[in-house]
Amino acid sequence: MACGQQRAALALLFVAVLQASLCSLQPAAAAPVLPQSVGTSYQAAYHYVKCEADYVIEPASTQELADAIKAYKQLAEEQGAQLKVRVSRRLFHSTTSFVCPAQLKSYAGPESNPKVLSVGVIQDRMNYTISTDPAKFTMRIAAGMKLREFTAEATRVGMSVQVGSLPAYAGLTMAGVMSASGHGSGDNATSNICDTLLSVTWVDANGNVRSSSRDSEEGKLFCGGMGLIGIITELEIQLTPPSHTKLITRYLANDTDIVGDIAKMLKVSPHMLVFWRPDMRLYSAFLLKPVSTSVPAGDAHMTLLPSYKGRTNMAHLFRVIQDDIFDDTMRYSGIQESVMCPTVAANSVGKTWASDSKGEDVLFAVGKTNDLAASECWDDCAWNGPSYNGTAEDVHLSIEWDDLQDWTTDIKNMFKYDLWETKFDQGRCLGPGYIWLRFGHGSPDYLSMSYDMKRPVYIQSTWLKSRSSMDKFPMRYGFITDLLEEVSLCKYKGRPHWGKNFARTFTHPECSIRDRYPRSFDKVLALQDKHDPQRMFEPELWQHIRLQEPLKPYPRCALDKTCYCQEDIHCPEQHRCIASLAPGLESYKVCKPDWRLQPQSGRA
Template sequence: MGAAVGDQRARRRAAVAAATALLAAWWCCCAAAQVVKPTPRQAYGAAYGHMACQASVLIEPNSTEQLAAALKSHLAAAAAAGKSVKVRATHKFFHSTTAFACPSNTTNIFTPEAGSRPAFGAGPDLSVGVLLGGMDRVLSTDPAIHTMRVQAGMTVRQLLEAATAAGMSVPLGTVPAFADLMLGGVLLTGAHGSNYKGKSNLGDILKEITWVDATGTTRTSARDSPEGRALAGGLGLLGIVSELTLQLAPPSNTRFETVWQSGDEDIASDILELVARSPRALVVWRPDMHKYTAVLLSEVPASEPTTGATQTIELPKLVASGFGTMVRTWEEMARPPYVLEEAMCIASKEVSISHGWASNLRGRPLKNGVGPTNEMQSVSCGDQCAWEAEIANLAMWDTHFTTELWKLPDWIADVKKLMAEDFTGRCLPPGYFWLRFGDGNGDLLSPASGLNGTVNLQLSFMTSKASAPQWGIKHGHILETLEQLTLCKYKGRPHWGKNHERTYTHPNCSVPELYPRFGEFLAMRSKLDPARVFEPPLFAQMLARAPPRYGPRCALSGECFCREDKHCGPGRACVPSAAFPEYRACRRVGATG
């Protein structure tokens, strides 16, 4: 038995070494001359490189006063000239795969030949992009009651650092695990951490919001006011949020425990038990590998000794280069050789179920440990993220829905059915199914609005920016089918900052109908922004129940779910799922998987 295991490990090492040598040779000879750059950003664009937003005017304020004055000036000038205006606020490299951040036309790397895509409807005479990256300061703190007022352009990482400097902790589970997100965007999209039936998003620690409305007037609203409930999770449709007052906590540490690479035979019941044991659980699942890894987080007193744990997801340049090349080569081949498939499966495992929540100072994963709460719940990687390092040339393909936890066992069973009947490859791309937990709230457009105990279902997988425009993400038919299944069958509410244009324009599955207070929100918007200054074109298209923009390769760009082969591009066919034939997806002709 031991000899057999040793032989198997030797074969795996040989396969990886051979694949590495193959890819190194390919890189030296060919890849450097063929790297495809994303479409040039004419104004500002998504950090993932999927798209760029175009705007007539860019505003980059440093304060609420500057923002209000600039906005009022542009609105007055447009009114005097009889011009229509659209305004959207974000930051220069926003982390989203949707066009909600764009006030007008967009460009997309998946359909570069199409050039600039016109906005839905007539399009505004004047489009204004507001970049809040300069609004990243702490404005005041009150240590006695542990509150902090910050500008909305501050990132999660900056908030955590500021809280540490002020002798406070950001309550565990209330911020996303990725720390390079802007606080304003986190609040307005309903982004979350993980804490079942507890405080699980930024809105849960919000006390007050300062914002600029459609007249350029500065307003301040309490969290539980009608405006506060409409602003949180409200996509910036009422105005531009510029300042937040947050309720922080005394300093604490966080203990983490890992359930390491457990078999997924009983994953649904396992998860329910884990969440009962630790509401702040996070689960990474690879159904293609039949395993999951779970991390259980719990706050402990600051007096409990730490174990030297640290978090990082940065990739060294050499690793990023080789990894990006490997993904590209694998995607381009309909039937990759064994050594490449083996290397990709190992890499996919390393960035998912083999990636520890934290590591020691030598970089080795830690399965258990204790660290400061501000350092244990969210991690930053800047321009060294696998999906942002230019040398890797990778992008993330994100799908994310929120539904109630009681639906999880049936959803998992359907995922397994789909994998059994529709997937014939070795492994899915690098990435993961990620499950986090929360609770419902009273916000009008939050994905958790009115729900009772939630599970957040995120599918995040890497694709090459070089090969994706031609071939799409590898095994994308699995992800496309799951996207439709989760939206239509499970009534999953899409994360406003993730997913794709087609999610919000599905001809048979209306997103607004998933929100019981959607009409209430629209009534409030009619009072506060009757001219719909802050309405992005994609939201207008969703409201109008306008059909997706069908055309060549529209499924590759995320604009549509395919109805015919031309929507998939050359070499791909639009086929019904074997497991769920009511859903069609693009599948590469003659490919494994």
């Protein structure tokens, strides 16, 4: 080798050694600066679901959340873990686990990825107004603002919410309602928050802050999409000038022709909610109709979901009633029927939409739109306060209007043949609760309950049961509500509300939720691939839907609401898995009390 070549080689070697030395002197990557964790769990107000997480944080702004996502992403990479992030509130109003970042223990089978770093994001501090535009009647709000805060703020700045856009319960968050496909009522009219949405600000899987218009591909997934591609932090909402609304009530009407009655009432106003009790053959309907502000507004305000604070404590009696699966000590028949069923009616289908300033019930009134939009019962609702020590059994789906007549016939037959099965059962009525009927329009949103539908009807079955007994017995006569749930899901191809229902509703082995969205599901997956390829925001239950993978049944799984019974072993103790007796519903099975254990009853 020539001298020049030797010198060149030595020079290259010297440079390489120097670079290696310099690299070894470089400081290590800075450790991620994590936000303060405020715990490792959060749970449902209904007490069905408790979410566990490695970290639970409460950011107060979009930027705080963005910084947190970047920090946890770095930490997960250093640990070689998959990052899972979900957003909710400290006490969330859901019966499903979509809000949980980690897999629930109640889901049978091994974890799909045991190396997970899980983060729960609580938006309780994100409950404020960011800006308003009085000329355009728009508000930009933080995503954690509750409906009651939103209507109060709208009143303060001289605006009104749009009639029909909000659900009845004012304790929900605006972004939560929007993400879960929550809704108000409006037959081919304004019927949900997304009808009033202009844009969303959100944080993606890389911690970047983004903004999407209502009509964008991303906007069509944030409405009803459970935050599968990112976390909503801000909403821009279209409101109206201050307005007045007329309340019209049809109170305790006979349900013989309930569908025909509804069709007539919808011509008066599309914004209507119906409470129906098939066991009492009664319904009450509440219509909200916009009127001119030249019509004076009184002091009526919505109290449909009242506070039970200070009322007589019924928790022990309620537990006794629920535990009495064989009708031994508290029968809904004879003299007991004459006392119990009217009391139940007064606390369910006998409720009124509004009250005046004196606390008197109001059936007909003109009030300010914001005052008649939604109501709150705080920590003293029937399902979360001490009066009943109760919880709600809440099933919520959408079906087509064209199927409503057949559906109501099937529901009536369930009560006739399954609840009033023998001569011993004619006095039976369910406990506190009702079936809600609300109305909407076809939606362009890819996972909306009303996506691509012609004329959706929202059916909701809400019933109170004792929290003290829920791990031992189902709700009293709960086989009726179980039957209603599965028939609505499978026979009527119902689309579930993402914040209601149970794990089994979304994982039925023969009634795939994925198949409910044949024209949009692939678009959802494409948006996930684009914005969250690592599936940071994808909850465990969604994976079962995406893979069309049912949960594995196990003993008493029907009591846990993770399966519909097929065998007796799936039922609670002292129950059997029995086919429905209603005409045309014989293929559906439910857990009924095993009367063979009570031969003296004459029913075995």
